[in-house]
Amino acid sequence: MKNKKMTYGIIGLGRFGMALAQKLSGMGSEILVADKDERKVSLMRELTENAFITNDLERKTLSDMGFSNCDVVVVCIGAIDVSILTVMKLQNLGVKRIIAKATSPEHGEILSKLGAEIVYPEQDMALRLAHRLEMGQGLDFIELSESIKVATFNVPNDFVGKTILDVSLRENFGLNIIAIENNGTVVDTIRPTYAFKENDVLYLCGSKKAIFAISDYLEKLK
Numbered sequence: 001m002k003n004k005k006m007t008y009g010i011i012g013l014g015r016f017g018m019a020l021a022q023k024l025s026g027m028g029s030e031i032l033v034a035d036k037d038e039r040k041v042s043l044m045r046e047l048t049e050n051a052f053i054t055n056d057l058e059r060k061t062l063s064d065m066g067f068s069n070c071d072v073v074v075v076c077i078g079a080i081d082v083s084i085l086t087v088m089k090l091q092n093l094g095v096k097r098i099i100a101k102a103t104s105p106e107h108g109e110i111l112s113k114l115g116a117e118i119v120y121p122e123q124d125m126a127l128r129l130a131h132r133l134e135m136g137q138g139l140d141f142i143e144l145s146e147s148i149k150v151a152t153f154n155v156p157n158d159f160v161g162k163t164i165l166d167v168s169l170r171e172n173f174g175l176n177i178i179a180i181e182n183n184g185t186v187v188d189t190i191r192p193t194y195a196f197k198e199n200d201v202l203y204l205c206g207s208k209k210a211i212f213a214i215s216d217y218l219e220k221l222k
Contacts, residue, residue: 009073
């Protein structure tokens with residue numbers, strides 16, 4: 001039996017909402033979007049039939065558009081009052097999981113008290129960019145917790161043709177390879193005999209210290 005495909009609702013098509021809709025659609029997810037801007041909604045109709053132009057975010061309208069049937073609804077509205085009222089209405093509709101964009105700590109605190117999960121897109125992107133700049137070779141950096149980080153790196157030429165066992169990242173740096181991507185294909189069952197190829201992107205998991213150590217090491221191989 002196939003797992004049910006998740007349905008995501010996105011309310012507000014600013015830069016964050018548009019990027020999120022495009023990413024989810026590209027991953028094959030079902031999306032439902034709404035915004036007052038006809039041009040933005042028109043662009044979204046290339047990705048989904050469920051794209052609505054509306055200035056009305058009343059409870060009945062949200063239900064009629066189908067947001068009450070979504071597994072997750074993301075509120076990407078910057079205006080604090082509209083954002084808060086929309087989250088409240090989604091709660092009243094019984095939406096199980098609501099994620100809301102916050103524009104300030106105070107905004108986030110109110111949304112959190114209403115039961116929404118909070119994201120700070122600009123703050124999160126700034127943090128990730130700072131880590132990328134600090135690390136140089138690292139393409140991206142995600143904090144799973146205070147002690148566990150995930151970073152992605154382009155495989156250096158020196159690794160090509162060598163196996164994971166040959167390179168021994170776990171023994172030398174305390175890092176685990178959790179996935180390898182190459183031209184859109186992802187390998188997530190990692191075997192010690194895997195031989196690195198050109199254009200491989202390594203997903204490495206470990207401490208911040210270990211991530212910085214491998215970054216310095218890979219810089220020296222350039």
